[in-house]
Amino acid sequence: MNGKTNPADMGGEPGGPIESEEHELAFWEWRVDAMNQLLRPAGANLSNTHEGRRAIEALGEDYEKLNYYERKLYSLQALLIEKDVFTSAEFDAKLAEVRNRHK
Numbered sequence: 001m002n003g004k005t006n007p008a009d010m011g012g013e014p015g016g017p018i019e020s021e022e023h024e025l026a027f028w029e030w031r032v033d034a035m036n037q038l039l040r041p042a043g044a045n046l047s048n049t050h051e052g053r054r055a056i057e058a059l060g061e062d063y064e065k066l067n068y069y070e071r072k073l074y075s076l077q078a079l080l081i082e083k084d085v086f087t088s089a090e091f092d093a094k095l096a097e098v099r100n101r102h103k
Helices: 027-038 049-057 068-082 088-101
Strands: none
Touching: 027 068, 049 068, 068 088
């Protein structure tokens, strides 16, 4: 087995191979997973499976360019903006602040 499997489909179209090999998660991937869990019904109830799937599918062409956790992160961002937790401008300002701190 080469660590790749074929999904049934992706949005009704053939999806191609998926990397299924085990790997160590990066620190930021653990954080994305934690945020995702905290926003679910048992936590803040700001996201559910169906909303997450819709937000990921809305990535369009970017879907293919992003890995699993990047897709999750962008979908969480979109959902939180959609639900008025913060605005796009507030997000961009905070992102710039964090990037400046780590230069």
